[in-house]
Amino acid sequence: QSVLTQPPSASGTPGQRVTISCSGGSSNIGGNYVYWYQQLPGTAPKLLIYRNNQRPSGVPDRFSGSKSGTSASLAISGLRSEDEATYYCAAWDDSLWVFGGGTKLTVL
């Protein structure tokens, strides 16, 4: 059971906008930044969003992050086939890191 709660799966068609939620508590999301990682099949995770809503260089602006209270969301607009991956949220929680269980995104 992960400390942060994500839906196990999500799906969308090319061009659509998809959102993935991440729910936590006051000690993690409520009091700290949220980070999002993308893991393509068979590869290492990659940083997608840092400090709630910042994109590293090279990450398309189709990806955006937001946070409100003890929940956060990752939005992907203009969905593309190469976005098919598992997405993880993470937050610092009182001297340790916690992850969500991951959301497997399928592009139909």
Place this chain on the structure above:
Amino acid sequence: EVQLLESGGGLVQPGGSLRLSCAASGFTFSTYAMTWVRQTPGKGLEWVSGIIGSGGITYYADSVKGRFTVSRDNSKNTLYLQMDSLRAEDTALYYCAKIYSYAVNDAFDIWGQGTMVTVSS
């Protein structure tokens, strides 16, 4: 180019020990915190341990506290994870990752490819 290369994984019996290494290149190693994250095949990510740039402060997940020790040699640009009293549930792909700042509570911005640890008799 920033690179992280893990090594040291393998098959070990329950109760045994293993030391993982992560060789870093392409950045000023001592300036950044580092971390270990593991992933059981087919499952999600689990944070294991973190260490600040100087090595003076370390952090551990409850599941490994007292059994695993993270350290770093800034003169060799290398991160280590000493794993003792290994259990079957420690079986996973272990990734090292660079952290975006000197402290541990920031983004994991660069990841290695991982090294597999299998604990089995």
